[in-house]
Amino acid sequence: xxxxxxxxxxxxxxxxxxxxxxxxxxxxxxxxxxxxxxxxxxxxxxxxxxxxxxxxxxxxxxxxxxxxxxxxxxxxxxxxxxxxxxxxxxxxxxxxxxxxxxxxxxxxxxxxxxxxxxxxxxxxxxxxxxxxxxxxxxxxxxxxxxxxxxx
Numbered sequence: 001x002x003x004x005x006x007x008x009x010x011x012x013x014x015x016x017x018x019x020x021x022x023x024x025x026x027x028x029x030x031x032x033x034x035x036x037x038x039x040x041x042x043x044x045x046x047x048x049x050x051x052x053x054x055x056x057x058x059x060x061x062x063x064x065x066x067x068x069x070x071x072x073x074x075x076x077x078x079x080x081x082x083x084x085x086x087x088x089x090x091x092x093x094x095x096x097x098x099x100x101x102x103x104x105x106x107x108x109x110x111x112x113x114x115x116x117x118x119x120x121x122x123x124x125x126x127x128x129x130x131x132x133x134x135x136x137x138x139x140x141x142x143x144x145x146x147x148x149x150x151x
Contacts, residue, residue: 076138
């Protein structure tokens with residue numbers, strides 16, 4: 001938090017290059033190393049409309065130039081962010097989201113999600129427009145409790 005790149009709007013990806021493929025691989029590695037469920041390119045200092053999400057630990061979603069085309073319902077829950085380490089806050093998001101994006105072959109596809117996946121899609125797409133979850137937190141930010149601290 002405080003990094004200027006996190007407040008800027010990202011640029012569309014117009015073609016898949018070897019450098020962009022490497023960026024995506026690096027983003028996946030970074031997300032998994034940090035035990036995150038999502039990561040957006042501006043979080044690694046790159047102003048491109050690329051997001052990686054994996055809420056199951058089995059099948060990562062790579063979204064290039066994503067946009068939300070449909071949402072419904074409501075859910076309120078705790079959110080955290082790799083760009084705001086050690087903090088968490090309560091945020092209300094849609095419970096269902098449909099996004100349209102390009103895959104690594106620049107082919108359009110739809111991704112639908114509920115609950116955690118819907119939350120992750122909304123959270124990560126906010127990053128692409130220069131927004132952080134802390135802008136939507138209801139009440140104060142809280143200190144995150146790590147698993148080591150709980151034991």
